[in-house]
Amino acid sequence: MKRILSQLLNLPDVAVESSLEEGSVLILSVRKKTKSAVCPQCGKKSEHLHQNQNYLVKDLPIGDKEVILNVNRRRFKCKTCRKTFNEKLDFVGARKTYTHRYAENIVKQLISSNVSNVAENNGLTDEEVNA
Ligand SMILES: [Zn+2]
CATH class of the missing domain: 4.10.910 (30s ribosomal protein s13; domain 2)
Structure with missing residues (x-):
């Protein structure tokens, strides 16, 4: 089911982890499939997950369901810079609700x-x- 939902969602490298139906609204919990993110300071890859941060964004409807994505924008820690940073998501802009x-x-x-x-x-x- 998650696999089908991921396919229906059709966002590159994004996996649906769980789904919840609330009337005509479908809430999909999603995250990037990649296990690492690139540090914006030094450009090195980090796999050191610091924190999970979830927030909601509106996406295109699937069938007759309104779709809300519960996005996990993960925070990583760079071992080189010793700083934490947010992963970059290519399907939603920073501080955007859609x-x-x-x-x-x-x-x-x-x-x-x-x-x-x-x-x-x-x-x-x-x-x-x-x-
Ligand atoms: Zn770094």
């Missing part, structure tokens, strides 16, 4: 709905508005 692809989808919807709204309000077809 994934990159969710934001892209909203922008697309806005563009198309504006055209449709404009068309509807003016008694035109989408093609006429787009022309």
Whole structure:
């Protein structure tokens, strides 16, 4: 089941660890599959997990379910610098509450709905508005 959910989620190197259904909302606990992260200071890989930190971000719906990701953004400790750092996640920006692809989808919807709204309000077809 987790494997299927990971495939459905389709985010590179991201594994679904558990899932929870709350009405129409599907909460997926996810983390990167990699066991290490690159230190932003010295560029060396660290496998020394310092802390797990979870936070929620909105993602694209799966079927008729709204999807919330419970993301584990792990904190690692670099043995060279002796400092801790957050792993970099490529599917969500720092301090963002939604994934990159969710934001892209909203922008697309806005563009198309504006055209449709404009068309509807003016008694035109989408093609006429787009022309
Ligand atoms: Zn370092």
